[in-house]
Amino acid sequence: MSQRRSGTGPGGSRRPGRRDAARTPRPRAALAPQVADETAGGGETRRRRPRLTGRSLVLVLVVAVLAVSYASSMKAYLQQRAHIADLKEQIAERSADIDALEREKRRWNDEAFVRAQARDRFGYLMPGETAYVVLDEDGKPIETRSQLHDPDEVLREPPKPWWEDAWTSVELAGDPPRERGLAPASELDAPGE
Numbered sequence: 554m555s556q557r558r559s560g561t562g563p564g565g566s567r568r569p570g571r572r573d574a575a576r577t578p579r580p581r582a583a584l585a586p587q588v589a590d591e592t593a594g595g596g597e598t599r600r601r602r603p604r605l606t607g608r609s610l611v612l613v614l615v616v617a618v619l620a621v622s623y624a625s626s627m628k629a630y631l632q633q634r635a636h637i638a639d640l641k642e643q644i645a646e647r648s649a650d651i652d653a654l655e656r657e658k659r660r661w662n663d664e665a666f667v668r669a670q671a672r673d674r675f676g677y678l679m680p681g682e683t684a685y686v687v688l689d690e691d692g693k694p695i696e697t698r699s700q701l702h703d704p705d706e707v708l709r710e711p712p713k714p715w716w717e718d719a720w721t722s723v724e725l726a727g728d729p730p731r732e733r734g735l736a737p738a739s740e741l742d743a744p745g746e
Contacts, residue, residue: 660666671677678684687695 668679676684689695
């Protein structure tokens with residue numbers, strides 16, 4: 554009784570079958586891209602394999618999707634970093650303002666500073682001191698310290714452009730104003746006469 558296995562021939566060797574054909578190595582020429590060979594007999598042309606295959610299209614598509622997703626993530630990351638930097642700058646400014654206000658508060662706790670401010674701002678005097686007020690020709694004080702003005706209410710003269718001053722000086726140089734009652738310089742008496 555001999556046992557026969559399917560796919561084996563006499564002597565235990567395997568018969569070449571369908572599976573074996575798939576395992577047999579192909580010649581290198583079969584793996585190379587098929588190129589049109591017009592010099593070969595019969596004038597047959599072989600089809601050239603396309604360079605862009607389905608797998609490469611899928612790979613390019615996946616890489617493009619990943620690039621877009623990473624780019625949008627990177628943009629969001631950079632925007633958040635810029636926002637954080639702005640917030641840190643605002644925090645630093647607020648801290649500096651708080652420190653300045655605390656210093657000002659400590660200064661107002663000093664009696665000497667309060668006296669100096671009362672003297673400068675309101676014109677207050679200590680007992681025994683005498684105040685002197687300078688008056689103008691109308692009898693009004695030149696500088697009043699008894700009144701405080703809101704800086705927004707102070708009337709300010711709008712600044713005059715520099716070219717108007719320059720043009721005015723050119724006009725005055727060309728036609729100087731003549732004062733009444735003055736004689737020309739040639740008719741004046743020499744000093745010492």
